[in-house]
Amino acid sequence: MLKDKNILLGVTGGIAAYKSPSIVSLLKKQGANVKVVMTDAACEFVTPLTFQTMSNKPVHVEMFNQLMNMDVEHISLAKWADVIVVAPCTANTIGKFANGICDNLLTTVLMASRSKIIIAPAMNTFMLNNKFNQENIKKLEELGVVVLDTQKDLLACNDVGAGKMLEPEEIVQAIDYELTEKDLRGKKFIITSGPTIEELDPVRYLTNHSSGKMGYALAREAKKRGATVTLISGPTSIEPPKVDEFVRIKSTQDMFNAVESRFNSVDVLIKAAAPADFKPKIYSEEKIKKTKSEDFNSIELEQNIDIAKHFGKIKGNKIVVGFAAESNDEINYGKGKLKAKNFDLIVVNNITKEGAGFKSDTNIASIIDKDENVESLNSMSKNDLANEILNRIRRLLQAR
Ligand SMILES: Cc1cc2nc3c(=O)[nH]c(=O)nc-3n(C[C@H](O)[C@H](O)[C@H](O)COP(=O)(O)O)c2cc1C
Incomplete structure:
Protein backbone atom coordinates (compact mmCIF):
# COMPACT_ATOMS: atom_id res chain seq x y z
CA MET A 1 0.00 0.00 0.00
CA THR A 180 -5.03 3.52 3.07
CA GLU A 181 -8.43 4.31 1.60
CA LYS A 182 -11.17 3.29 4.03
CA ASP A 183 -13.26 1.53 1.39
CA LEU A 184 -14.61 -1.11 3.82
CA ARG A 185 -15.77 1.39 6.45
CA GLY A 186 -19.11 0.41 7.99
CA LYS A 187 -18.72 -3.27 7.05
CA LYS A 188 -18.47 -5.94 9.73
CA PHE A 189 -16.22 -8.93 9.18
CA ILE A 190 -15.62 -12.19 11.00
CA ILE A 191 -12.35 -13.78 9.99
CA THR A 192 -11.39 -17.22 11.27
CA SER A 193 -7.75 -18.20 11.26
CA GLY A 194 -5.20 -20.79 12.27
CA PRO A 195 -5.63 -24.44 13.17
CA THR A 196 -7.90 -25.87 15.82
CA ILE A 197 -6.77 -28.54 18.26
CA GLU A 198 -8.69 -31.60 19.41
CA GLU A 199 -7.52 -32.93 22.74
CA LEU A 200 -6.93 -36.61 23.31
CA ASP A 201 -5.92 -36.29 26.96
CA PRO A 202 -4.58 -33.39 29.10
CA VAL A 203 -1.22 -33.64 27.27
CA ARG A 204 -1.85 -34.71 23.68
CA TYR A 205 -3.93 -33.33 20.83
CA LEU A 206 -4.61 -33.60 17.10
CA THR A 207 -4.00 -30.54 14.91
CA ASN A 208 -2.61 -29.42 11.53
CA HIS A 209 0.11 -27.19 10.07
CA SER A 210 -1.93 -23.99 9.68
CA SER A 211 0.12 -20.99 10.89
CA GLY A 212 -2.68 -18.40 10.92
CA LYS A 213 -0.65 -16.07 8.65
CA MET A 214 -3.29 -15.79 5.90
CA GLY A 215 -6.17 -15.06 8.29
CA TYR A 216 -4.08 -12.56 10.25
CA ALA A 217 -3.10 -10.79 7.01
CA LEU A 218 -6.79 -10.58 6.01
CA ALA A 219 -7.74 -9.21 9.43
CA ARG A 220 -4.92 -6.64 9.40
CA GLU A 221 -5.73 -5.41 5.89
CA ALA A 222 -9.53 -5.35 6.42
CA LYS A 223 -9.01 -3.31 9.59
CA LYS A 224 -6.68 -0.95 7.73
CA ARG A 225 -9.37 -0.49 5.07
CA GLY A 226 -11.88 0.59 7.72
CA ALA A 227 -13.84 -2.62 8.40
CA THR A 228 -14.91 -3.65 11.89
CA VAL A 229 -13.08 -6.93 12.40
CA THR A 230 -13.59 -9.86 14.74
CA LEU A 231 -10.70 -12.29 14.43
CA ILE A 232 -11.39 -15.79 15.77
CA SER A 233 -8.16 -17.70 15.99
CA GLY A 234 -6.93 -21.11 16.97
CA PRO A 235 -3.54 -21.47 18.67
CA THR A 236 -0.76 -19.76 16.68
CA SER A 237 2.77 -18.62 17.43
CA ILE A 238 2.49 -15.29 15.60
CA GLU A 239 1.43 -11.93 17.01
CA PRO A 240 -2.25 -11.17 16.25
CA PRO A 241 -2.97 -7.88 14.47
CA LYS A 242 -4.85 -5.10 16.28
CA VAL A 243 -8.52 -5.68 15.51
CA ASP A 244 -11.83 -4.72 17.12
CA GLU A 245 -12.28 -8.10 18.79
CA PHE A 246 -9.82 -10.96 19.08
CA VAL A 247 -11.22 -14.31 20.20
CA ARG A 248 -8.81 -17.13 21.03
CA ILE A 249 -10.31 -20.62 20.74
CA LYS A 250 -9.02 -24.17 20.87
CA SER A 251 -11.35 -26.70 19.26
CA THR A 252 -13.48 -26.72 16.12
CA GLN A 253 -16.59 -26.67 18.34
CA ASP A 254 -15.24 -23.54 20.13
CA MET A 255 -14.68 -21.90 16.74
CA PHE A 256 -18.19 -22.81 15.63
CA ASN A 257 -19.67 -21.37 18.85
CA ALA A 258 -17.66 -18.15 18.50
CA VAL A 259 -18.86 -17.64 14.91
CA GLU A 260 -22.45 -18.59 15.71
CA SER A 261 -22.84 -16.06 18.50
CA ARG A 262 -21.72 -13.21 16.21
CA PHE A 263 -22.86 -14.29 12.74
CA ASN A 264 -26.18 -12.43 12.67
CA SER A 265 -24.62 -9.00 12.97
CA VAL A 266 -21.93 -9.26 10.28
CA ASP A 267 -21.71 -8.61 6.53
CA VAL A 268 -18.84 -10.95 5.70
CA LEU A 269 -17.46 -14.23 7.02
CA ILE A 270 -14.03 -15.27 5.78
CA LYS A 271 -13.13 -18.83 6.71
CA ALA A 272 -9.36 -18.75 6.46
CA ALA A 273 -8.95 -21.20 9.35
CA ALA A 274 -8.07 -24.86 9.03
CA PRO A 275 -10.37 -26.41 11.63
CA ALA A 276 -9.70 -30.04 12.48
CA ASP A 277 -12.20 -32.17 10.56
CA PHE A 278 -12.05 -34.98 13.12
CA LYS A 279 -11.85 -35.26 16.89
CA PRO A 280 -11.17 -38.19 19.22
CA LYS A 281 -14.42 -39.93 20.15
CA ILE A 282 -13.29 -40.23 23.76
CA TYR A 283 -11.35 -37.66 25.75
CA SER A 284 -9.32 -39.19 28.55
CA GLU A 285 -9.42 -37.02 31.69
CA GLU A 286 -6.12 -38.57 32.75
CA LYS A 287 -2.95 -38.73 30.71
CA ILE A 288 -2.92 -42.01 28.77
CA LYS A 289 0.01 -43.94 30.24
CA LYS A 290 2.79 -45.39 28.12
CA THR A 291 2.44 -48.69 29.94
CA LYS A 292 -1.11 -48.97 28.64
CA SER A 293 -0.12 -48.10 25.08
CA GLU A 294 -1.07 -51.58 23.82
CA ASP A 295 -4.65 -50.68 24.74
CA PHE A 296 -4.40 -47.48 22.71
CA ASN A 297 -2.86 -48.50 19.46
CA SER A 298 -5.75 -46.92 17.61
CA ILE A 299 -7.70 -43.70 18.18
CA GLU A 300 -11.36 -43.71 17.36
CA LEU A 301 -12.36 -40.48 15.65
CA GLU A 302 -15.64 -38.78 14.93
CA GLN A 303 -16.39 -36.02 12.47
CA ASN A 304 -16.46 -32.41 13.63
CA ILE A 305 -19.10 -29.96 12.55
CA ASP A 306 -18.33 -28.40 9.13
CA ILE A 307 -18.30 -24.70 10.12
CA ALA A 308 -17.94 -23.29 6.61
CA LYS A 309 -20.76 -25.44 5.24
CA HIS A 310 -23.09 -24.63 8.13
CA PHE A 311 -22.76 -20.87 7.72
CA GLY A 312 -22.66 -21.06 3.90
CA LYS A 313 -26.07 -22.73 3.98
CA ILE A 314 -27.70 -20.15 6.26
CA LYS A 315 -25.91 -17.05 5.03
CA GLY A 316 -28.82 -15.19 3.42
CA ASN A 317 -27.30 -12.12 1.76
CA LYS A 318 -24.10 -12.19 3.77
CA ILE A 319 -20.87 -12.87 1.91
CA VAL A 320 -19.11 -16.10 2.86
CA VAL A 321 -15.62 -16.77 1.55
CA GLY A 322 -13.91 -20.13 1.96
CA PHE A 323 -10.41 -21.47 1.48
CA ALA A 324 -9.21 -24.78 0.14
CA ALA A 325 -5.69 -26.04 0.69
CA GLU A 326 -5.21 -29.03 -1.60
CA SER A 327 -2.31 -31.18 -2.65
CA ASN A 328 -3.59 -31.91 -6.17
CA ASP A 329 -6.32 -30.97 -8.68
CA GLU A 330 -7.08 -27.87 -6.58
CA ILE A 331 -9.31 -26.06 -9.10
CA ASN A 332 -11.74 -28.96 -9.40
CA TYR A 333 -11.80 -29.58 -5.65
CA GLY A 334 -12.28 -25.84 -5.16
CA LYS A 335 -15.25 -25.70 -7.54
CA GLY A 336 -16.86 -28.66 -5.78
CA LYS A 337 -16.34 -27.12 -2.34
CA LEU A 338 -17.65 -23.72 -3.48
CA LYS A 339 -20.92 -25.34 -4.62
CA ALA A 340 -21.31 -27.77 -1.73
CA LYS A 341 -20.76 -25.06 0.90
CA ASN A 342 -22.60 -22.26 -0.91
CA PHE A 343 -19.63 -19.85 -0.81
CA ASP A 344 -19.54 -16.57 -2.71
CA LEU A 345 -15.83 -17.00 -3.37
CA ILE A 346 -13.28 -19.67 -2.71
CA VAL A 347 -9.52 -19.17 -2.54
CA VAL A 348 -7.67 -22.33 -3.49
CA ASN A 349 -4.02 -23.13 -3.33
CA ASN A 350 -1.86 -26.14 -3.88
CA ILE A 351 0.14 -26.53 -0.67
CA THR A 352 2.77 -28.67 -2.40
CA LYS A 353 3.91 -25.72 -4.58
CA GLU A 354 7.00 -23.83 -3.43
CA GLY A 355 5.96 -20.44 -1.99
CA ALA A 356 2.40 -21.55 -1.27
CA GLY A 357 0.64 -22.98 1.74
CA PHE A 358 0.58 -22.89 5.50
CA LYS A 359 3.86 -21.62 6.94
CA SER A 360 4.99 -19.55 3.97
CA ASP A 361 4.84 -15.71 3.91
CA THR A 362 3.78 -15.90 0.28
CA ASN A 363 0.98 -17.72 -1.48
CA ILE A 364 0.05 -18.79 -4.99
CA ALA A 365 -3.72 -18.85 -5.16
CA SER A 366 -6.64 -18.99 -7.53
CA ILE A 367 -9.91 -17.28 -6.71
CA ILE A 368 -13.10 -18.89 -7.97
CA ASP A 369 -16.45 -17.08 -7.95
CA LYS A 370 -20.03 -18.40 -7.93
CA ASP A 371 -20.09 -18.56 -11.75
CA GLU A 372 -16.98 -20.75 -11.59
CA ASN A 373 -14.76 -18.03 -13.11
CA VAL A 374 -11.21 -18.88 -12.11
CA GLU A 375 -8.60 -16.17 -11.62
CA SER A 376 -5.12 -17.58 -11.10
CA LEU A 377 -2.85 -15.11 -9.33
CA ASN A 378 0.94 -14.97 -9.35
CA SER A 379 3.00 -15.68 -6.25
CA MET A 380 2.58 -12.78 -3.85
CA SER A 381 2.84 -11.92 -0.17
CA LYS A 382 -0.08 -12.99 2.02
CA ASN A 383 -0.72 -9.27 2.66
CA ASP A 384 -1.06 -8.58 -1.08
CA LEU A 385 -3.25 -11.66 -1.52
CA ALA A 386 -5.40 -10.44 1.38
CA ASN A 387 -5.98 -7.19 -0.50
CA GLU A 388 -6.79 -9.03 -3.74
CA ILE A 389 -9.42 -11.04 -1.84
CA LEU A 390 -10.78 -7.93 -0.09
CA ASN A 391 -11.05 -6.08 -3.45
CA ARG A 392 -13.32 -8.86 -4.72
CA ILE A 393 -15.37 -8.89 -1.50
CA ARG A 394 -15.82 -5.11 -1.76
CA ARG A 395 -17.20 -5.54 -5.30
CA LEU A 396 -19.62 -8.21 -4.06
CA LEU A 397 -20.71 -5.95 -1.19
CA GLN A 398 -21.33 -3.09 -3.63
CA ALA A 399 -23.40 -5.36 -5.87
CA ARG A 400 -25.56 -6.68 -3.00
C1 LIG B 1 21.19 14.90 24.59
C2 LIG B 1 19.92 15.61 24.31
C3 LIG B 1 18.77 14.87 24.10
C4 LIG B 1 17.56 15.51 23.84
N1 LIG B 1 16.44 14.75 23.63
C5 LIG B 1 15.28 15.36 23.43
C6 LIG B 1 14.11 14.59 23.25
O1 LIG B 1 14.14 13.35 23.25
N2 LIG B 1 12.94 15.24 23.05
C7 LIG B 1 12.86 16.60 23.03
O2 LIG B 1 11.75 17.12 22.90
N3 LIG B 1 13.96 17.35 23.18
C8 LIG B 1 15.16 16.78 23.38
N4 LIG B 1 16.29 17.55 23.52
C9 LIG B 1 16.17 19.00 23.42
C10 LIG B 1 16.12 19.46 21.97
O3 LIG B 1 17.25 19.03 21.27
C11 LIG B 1 15.99 20.97 21.91
O4 LIG B 1 14.76 21.38 22.48
C12 LIG B 1 16.11 21.50 20.50
O5 LIG B 1 15.94 22.90 20.52
C13 LIG B 1 15.10 20.88 19.56
O6 LIG B 1 15.17 21.50 18.31
P1 LIG B 1 14.28 21.03 17.09
O7 LIG B 1 12.91 20.87 17.58
O8 LIG B 1 14.40 22.16 16.11
O9 LIG B 1 14.90 19.81 16.53
C14 LIG B 1 17.50 16.93 23.76
C15 LIG B 1 18.67 17.66 23.95
C16 LIG B 1 19.87 17.03 24.21
C17 LIG B 1 21.11 17.84 24.42
Missing part, protein backbone atom coordinates in the same frame (compact mmCIF):
# COMPACT_ATOMS: atom_id res chain seq x y z
CA LEU A 2 2.98 2.34 0.46
CA LYS A 3 4.32 1.59 -3.02
CA ASP A 4 5.06 4.80 -4.97
CA LYS A 5 3.80 7.01 -2.13
CA ASN A 6 5.78 10.23 -1.53
CA ILE A 7 6.71 10.39 2.12
CA LEU A 8 8.53 13.35 3.65
CA LEU A 9 10.26 12.43 6.90
CA GLY A 10 11.00 15.29 9.27
CA VAL A 11 13.67 14.54 11.86
CA THR A 12 14.07 16.79 14.91
CA GLY A 13 16.63 16.97 17.71
CA GLY A 14 15.66 14.19 20.07
CA ILE A 15 17.76 11.23 21.11
CA ALA A 16 15.33 8.93 19.24
CA ALA A 17 16.67 10.39 15.96
CA TYR A 18 19.07 7.45 15.91
CA LYS A 19 16.09 5.23 15.06
CA SER A 20 14.82 7.36 12.17
CA PRO A 21 17.14 5.87 9.51
CA SER A 22 15.29 2.57 10.14
CA ILE A 23 12.02 4.31 9.26
CA VAL A 24 13.54 5.35 5.91
CA SER A 25 14.76 1.82 5.33
CA LEU A 26 11.37 0.22 6.11
CA LEU A 27 9.54 2.70 3.88
CA LYS A 28 11.95 2.14 0.99
CA LYS A 29 11.52 -1.63 1.35
CA GLN A 30 7.80 -1.13 0.81
CA GLY A 31 8.44 0.84 -2.39
CA ALA A 32 7.81 4.37 -1.05
CA ASN A 33 9.73 7.47 -2.24
CA VAL A 34 11.30 9.11 0.79
CA LYS A 35 12.78 12.59 1.24
CA VAL A 36 14.20 13.80 4.55
CA VAL A 37 14.16 17.25 6.18
CA MET A 38 16.26 17.69 9.31
CA THR A 39 16.40 20.45 11.87
CA ASP A 40 19.81 21.81 12.94
CA ALA A 41 19.35 20.09 16.31
CA ALA A 42 18.66 16.75 14.58
CA CYS A 43 22.03 17.05 12.80
CA GLU A 44 23.68 17.02 16.27
CA PHE A 45 22.36 13.49 16.77
CA VAL A 46 22.60 11.87 13.28
CA THR A 47 24.41 13.16 10.23
CA PRO A 48 22.52 14.12 7.06
CA LEU A 49 24.87 11.72 5.24
CA THR A 50 23.19 8.77 6.98
CA PHE A 51 19.75 9.80 5.72
CA GLN A 52 21.13 10.72 2.30
CA THR A 53 22.57 7.23 1.96
CA MET A 54 19.42 5.50 3.22
CA SER A 55 17.04 7.55 1.06
CA ASN A 56 19.31 7.90 -1.99
CA LYS A 57 18.34 11.57 -2.05
CA PRO A 58 19.87 14.83 -0.85
CA VAL A 59 18.79 15.73 2.67
CA HIS A 60 17.20 19.14 3.26
CA VAL A 61 18.34 21.21 6.23
CA GLU A 62 18.94 24.83 5.20
CA MET A 63 16.23 27.37 4.44
CA PHE A 64 18.26 29.92 2.56
CA ASN A 65 20.68 28.21 0.20
CA GLN A 66 18.14 26.45 -1.94
CA LEU A 67 17.23 29.08 -4.50
CA MET A 68 20.24 27.99 -6.54
CA ASN A 69 17.89 25.28 -7.86
CA MET A 70 15.35 27.97 -8.84
CA ASP A 71 12.99 26.12 -6.59
CA VAL A 72 11.36 27.42 -3.42
CA GLU A 73 12.17 24.29 -1.47
CA HIS A 74 9.72 24.57 1.41
CA ILE A 75 6.82 24.90 -1.05
CA SER A 76 7.96 22.20 -3.47
CA LEU A 77 8.62 19.72 -0.65
CA ALA A 78 5.21 20.43 0.89
CA LYS A 79 3.52 19.91 -2.50
CA TRP A 80 5.51 16.75 -3.26
CA ALA A 81 4.54 14.88 -0.07
CA ASP A 82 1.49 12.59 0.16
CA VAL A 83 2.18 12.53 3.87
CA ILE A 84 4.62 14.28 6.20
CA VAL A 85 5.87 12.31 9.19
CA VAL A 86 7.91 13.97 11.92
CA ALA A 87 9.73 11.27 13.89
CA PRO A 88 11.01 11.98 16.41
CA CYS A 89 9.09 15.16 17.06
CA THR A 90 10.53 17.26 19.90
CA ALA A 91 8.54 19.33 22.37
CA ASN A 92 10.15 22.36 20.72
CA THR A 93 8.87 21.49 17.20
CA ILE A 94 5.43 20.55 18.57
CA GLY A 95 5.30 23.95 20.26
CA LYS A 96 6.35 25.83 17.15
CA PHE A 97 3.99 23.93 14.86
CA ALA A 98 1.01 24.37 17.21
CA ASN A 99 1.63 28.10 17.36
CA GLY A 100 2.28 28.81 13.71
CA ILE A 101 5.98 29.50 14.05
CA CYS A 102 8.07 28.66 11.02
CA ASP A 103 11.67 29.57 11.69
CA ASN A 104 13.39 26.62 10.03
CA LEU A 105 12.86 24.52 6.89
CA LEU A 106 10.83 21.79 8.63
CA THR A 107 8.38 24.07 10.44
CA THR A 108 7.99 26.13 7.26
CA VAL A 109 7.20 22.99 5.21
CA LEU A 110 4.67 21.97 7.88
CA MET A 111 3.04 25.38 7.62
CA ALA A 112 2.92 25.19 3.79
CA SER A 113 1.57 21.64 3.66
CA ARG A 114 -1.94 20.58 2.72
CA SER A 115 -1.14 16.87 3.10
CA LYS A 116 -1.77 14.57 6.01
CA ILE A 117 0.70 15.18 8.84
CA ILE A 118 1.71 12.55 11.41
CA ILE A 119 3.97 13.30 14.36
CA ALA A 120 5.69 10.79 16.62
CA PRO A 121 6.51 12.64 19.87
CA ALA A 122 9.62 11.58 21.76
CA MET A 123 10.71 13.20 24.98
CA ASN A 124 11.16 12.89 28.71
CA THR A 125 7.95 12.09 30.64
CA PHE A 126 7.89 15.47 32.43
CA MET A 127 8.31 17.28 29.10
CA LEU A 128 5.53 15.14 27.60
CA ASN A 129 3.16 15.86 30.46
CA ASN A 130 4.05 19.54 30.68
CA LYS A 131 0.89 21.62 30.46
CA PHE A 132 2.12 23.71 27.50
CA ASN A 133 3.12 20.57 25.60
CA GLN A 134 -0.21 18.86 26.32
CA GLU A 135 -2.11 21.96 25.16
CA ASN A 136 0.01 22.09 22.01
CA ILE A 137 -0.69 18.42 21.25
CA LYS A 138 -4.42 18.94 21.80
CA LYS A 139 -4.38 21.92 19.46
CA LEU A 140 -2.60 19.94 16.74
CA GLU A 141 -5.06 17.05 17.09
CA GLU A 142 -7.96 19.47 16.76
CA LEU A 143 -6.36 20.76 13.56
CA GLY A 144 -6.33 17.20 12.13
CA VAL A 145 -2.70 16.30 12.81
CA VAL A 146 -2.28 12.63 13.73
CA VAL A 147 -0.34 12.54 16.99
CA LEU A 148 0.98 9.05 17.69
CA ASP A 149 1.24 7.59 21.16
CA THR A 150 4.50 7.11 22.97
CA GLN A 151 5.73 4.00 24.77
CA LYS A 152 6.21 3.66 28.52
CA ASP A 153 9.76 2.49 29.22
CA LEU A 154 13.13 3.35 30.70
CA LEU A 155 14.02 6.59 28.90
CA ALA A 156 17.45 7.79 27.76
CA CYS A 157 17.45 10.24 30.72
CA ASN A 158 17.05 7.23 33.10
CA ASP A 159 13.49 8.20 34.10
CA VAL A 160 10.85 5.51 33.66
CA GLY A 161 7.58 6.57 32.07
CA ALA A 162 5.81 7.59 28.88
CA GLY A 163 7.65 9.54 26.18
CA LYS A 164 9.66 6.93 24.31
CA MET A 165 9.06 7.14 20.56
CA LEU A 166 7.10 4.28 19.00
CA GLU A 167 9.25 1.72 17.22
CA PRO A 168 10.00 2.34 13.50
CA GLU A 169 7.77 -0.63 12.52
CA GLU A 170 4.82 0.87 14.42
CA ILE A 171 5.39 4.28 12.85
CA VAL A 172 5.44 2.73 9.37
CA GLN A 173 2.21 0.85 10.17
CA ALA A 174 0.62 4.13 11.26
CA ILE A 175 1.69 5.80 7.99
CA ASP A 176 0.29 2.87 6.02
CA TYR A 177 -2.98 3.07 7.99
CA GLU A 178 -3.35 6.81 7.34
CA LEU A 179 -2.66 6.44 3.61
